[in-house]
Amino acid sequence: MNKQTNPIWAYVIFIGIALGVGGLAAALNAGQFQMPELTRPPLSPPGWLFFVVWTVLYTLMGVSAARVWLTGSPAVSDALFVWATQLVVNFLWTIFYFRFRALLLSFFWLLFLLALVWLMVVRFRRIDRRAGNLQIPYLIWLGFAGYLNFATWLLNR
Numbered sequence: 379m380n381k382q383t384n385p386i387w388a389y390v391i392f393i394g395i396a397l398g399v400g401g402l403a404a405a406l407n408a409g410q411f412q413m414p415e416l417t418r419p420p421l422s423p424p425g426w427l428f429f430v431v432w433t434v435l436y437t438l439m440g441v442s443a444a445r446v447w448l449t450g451s452p453a454v455s456d457a458l459f460v461w462a463t464q465l466v467v468n469f470l471w472t473i474f475y476f477r478f479r480a481l482l483l484s485f486f487w488l489l490f491l492l493a494l495v496w497l498m499v500v501r502f503r504r505i506d507r508r509a510g511n512l513q514i515p516y517l518i519w520l521g522f523a524g525y526l527n528f529a530t531w532l533l534n535r
Contacts, residue, residue, distance in 0.1 A: 417534055
């Protein structure tokens with residue numbers, strides 16, 4: 379663990395960054411989430427569930443990033459670069475999907491996000507196994523989101 383840092387502050391900062399990105403994306407897309415004009419695919423969850431799931435996932439992103447940062451490993455900067463990059467790509471997906479309704483572009487962007495998150499898991503696990511494992515729910519949710527995204531495009535093209 380990085381001896382110069384109070385671990386609580388590391389968790390507060392990284393969780394705050396992750397939740398902040400998610401909150402900013404939600405704020406910029408306010409009113410765009412319902413999309414009543416689109417046919418939804420089978421297994422589409424109720425809207426409130428997305429808020430709950432994403433809050434948990436962003437929190438886990440922050441916890442795992444803090445764990446990695448606190449190790450003081452020489453590989454921290456590369457791992458956190460991937461973490462920050464996937465946050466930006468995640469943020470942009472919400473803009474493409476909800477604001478612009480670019481469903482097919484959003485699907486391919488989501489595949490790019492999945493690859494980045496997989497890379498993040500690999501890099502985090504090399505530094506702190508638990509930090510990497512905390513991202514497995516994110517990967518699973520992105521896989522489900524990929525199904526929803528592609529199926530929505532298919533049903534509405």
